[in-house]
Amino acid sequence: MGLQVKRIAIIGAGITGLAAAHRLGELAAQRETPVETVILERSDRMGGPLKTIRRDGFVMETGADSFLTDKPAAAELAKRLGLADELIPTRVQFRRTLVVHDGKLVEIPEGFSLLAPTHLEPVMESPLFSEQGKRRIALEPTIPRRTETGDESLASFVTRRLGQEVLERVAQPLAGGIYTADPARLSVAATMPRFVEMEKNAGSLIRGLQAAEQARGSQGPATSGARWSLFLSMRAGMGSLVDAVASRVAGSFRPRAEVSSISYRDRRWHLVLGDGGRIDADGVVCAAPAFAAARFLGAADTRLAQLLAKIAYASAATVNLTFREGDFPSPPRTFGFVVPIVEHRKIIAGSFSSLKFEDRAPAGSILVRAFVGGVLQNEMMALPDEEIVNAVRDEFRALLGVRAAPGVVAVQRWPDSMPQYEVGHLDRVGEIERAAARLPQFVLAGAAYRGVGIPDCVRSGEHAAQAILARLGEAA
Numbered sequence: 001m002g003l004q005v006k007r008i009a010i011i012g013a014g015i016t017g018l019a020a021a022h023r024l025g026e027l028a029a030q031r032e033t034p035v036e037t038v039i040l041e042r043s044d045r046m047g048g049p050l051k052t053i054r055r056d057g058f059v060m061e062t063g064a065d066s067f068l069t070d071k072p073a074a075a076e077l078a079k080r081l082g083l084a085d086e087l088i089p090t091r092v093q094f095r096r097t098l099v100v101h102d103g104k105l106v107e108i109p110e111g112f113s114l115l116a117p118t119h120l121e122p123v124m125e126s127p128l129f130s131e132q133g134k135r136r137i138a139l140e141p142t143i144p145r146r147t148e149t150g151d152e153s154l155a156s157f158v159t160r161r162l163g164q165e166v167l168e169r170v171a172q173p174l175a176g177g178i179y180t181a182d183p184a185r186l187s188v189a190a191t192m193p194r195f196v197e198m199e200k201n202a203g204s205l206i207r208g209l210q211a212a213e214q215a216r217g218s219q220g221p222a223t224s225g226a227r228w229s230l231f232l233s234m235r236a237g238m239g240s241l242v243d244a245v246a247s248r249v250a251g252s253f254r255p256r257a258e259v260s261s262i263s264y265r266d267r268r269w270h271l272v273l274g275d276g277g278r279i280d281a282d283g284v285v286c287a288a289p290a291f292a293a294a295r296f297l298g299a300a301d302t303r304l305a306q307l308l309a310k311i312a313y314a315s316a317a318t319v320n321l322t323f324r325e326g327d328f329p330s331p332p333r334t335f336g337f338v339v340p341i342v343e344h345r346k347i348i349a350g351s352f353s354s355l356k357f358e359d360r361a362p363a364g365s366i367l368v369r370a371f372v373g374g375v376l377q378n379e380m381m382a383l384p385d386e387e388i389v390n391a392v393r394d395e396f397r398a399l400l401g402v403r404a405a406p407g408v409v410a411v412q413r414w415p416d417s418m419p420q421y422e423v424g425h426l427d428r429v430g431e432i433e434r435a436a437a438r439l440p441q442f443v444l445a446g447a448a449y450r451g452v453g454i455p456d457c458v459r460s461g462e463h464a465a466q467a468i469l470a471r472l473g474e475a476a
């Protein structure tokens with residue numbers, strides 16, 4: 001019969017583009033549809049912020065270090081790649097998070113879940129809140145539901161329900177920190193829908209969290225901060241997930257291939273690269289960041305390009321440092337700490353990576369990692385690497401008494417890497433999706449739209465693969 005081979009160009013080789021390419025291969029094989037995939041990537045490597053450095057027995061994550069399993073797409077992808085035995089949980093005995101308060105490390109009260117407590121007793125005993133702050137938290141179950149519909153900022157949501165202290169001392173560094181965002185601009189509907197639903201359904205976050213706890217049954221050991229039991233990583237680091245996907249993707253990968261414009265003529269997409277190269281394709285999966293897509297889509301659809309350009313991005317950097325256990329006056333026993341912006345320090349979080357996961361450091365050593373930058377401390381990104389490292393060392397000295405010089409030091413910058421889901425984000429994405437759907441054989445995917453986490457990106461890429469095949473089928 002001689003079925004015609006369809007060429008699909010995937011723009012961007014982050015985890016979204018890779019998941020799309022991998023799923024295209026799976027679906028094409030199942031349906032016996034001949035497909036040729038070309039992945040075009042501006043940089044010289046795949047994976048975006050999934051990048052692991054292995055040095056002197058340390059496994060250092062320079063970007064993402066784990067992923068959530070309540071959305072199953074990433075864990076399922078790892079399993080389909082034969083990596084089930086490589087998935088590792090967080091270490092149970094250290095599942096606690098600290099927060100800097102008045103220059104000291106304080107434990108986040110047991111059962112505090114990102115922006116609200118499950119139980120009041122640990123809050124009442126915590127030095128983190130003032131007496132007035134505690135009384136305000138205790139009122140939460142009596143605060144009426146919001147009557148307005150429409151989106152709201154994280155800051156407005158948290159102060160309305162729990163007061164200013166919870167915003168400044170927990171929600172900003174923990175929940176805002178995930179997005180390296182300004183809570184006064186961050187959309188609660190797009191980033192914390194679970195809590196919005198709790199307010200709607202239970203009339204209270206505390207009651208909603210208690211109901212969720214009861215529904216889960218036995219709690220296991222008490223934890224604070226994120227829901228640590230739901231996180232997984234890869235034994236050899238997140239980079240091994242990228243390597244495994246990349247090894248299974250059929251088709252070609254073109255590094256240093258920046259797409260500079262795309263247009264649709266004569267039932268085909270025509271892509272122009274930054275070096276003047278050209279490539280034609282029957283379909284396009286756009287898995288590049290929204291600001292990049294805005295640039296190369298300008299000629300094909302001005303309105304879509306304008307909408308995409310409205311999604312702002314933040315920059316961040318990580319600094320991995322290795323120490324000996326004896327360098328810490330008292331050995332750390334938690335996953336790490338977050339730093340509220342009101343503390344006016346130079347880092348936004350610090351992790352004890354080798355306490356978070358097994359096999360990250362040789363015996364007798366501790367691997368730590370600091371997060372720097374984000375929307376609220378963007379000025380840090382202007383510093384040279386050496387000054388960033390000095391700032392991180394200053395903070396580890398002040399907060400933990402670590403005076404020793406680190407062994408290995410690895411600074412990694414992630415410019416414009418974190419899409420900002422600002423208030424109104426879901427409406428904006430709806431508009432973007434409607435505009436993109438009008439372009440023939442074209443699908444958008446990636447962290448900019450409906451979730452920044454790795455599982456969201458995998459799901460988005462896999463969904464894009466399915467959608468582009470369906471659209472090519474319709475056009476045939």
Ligand SMILES: Cc1cc2nc3c(=O)[nH]c(=O)nc-3n(C[C@H](O)[C@H](O)[C@H](O)COP(=O)(O)OP(=O)(O)OC[C@H]3O[C@@H](n4cnc5c(N)ncnc54)[C@H](O)[C@@H]3O)c2cc1C
Nearest residue numbers: 012014015016042048063064065066259292446447453454
């Ligand atoms: C420092 C950091 C830590 C994080 N930690 C976690 C974590 O622990 N857990 C978690 O779940 N999530 C984490 N995230 C979020 C998550 O890692 C990202 O949202 C996700 O990896 C984004 O994947 P993506 O493929 O959508 O985008 P990207 O990885 O950004 O991929 C887009 C690709 O497109 C390429 N590109 C850009 N323009 C062009 C062009 N014109 N032509 C061709 N290619 C182009 C880029 O070079 C890039 O490789 C973290 C993010 C960062 C930055």
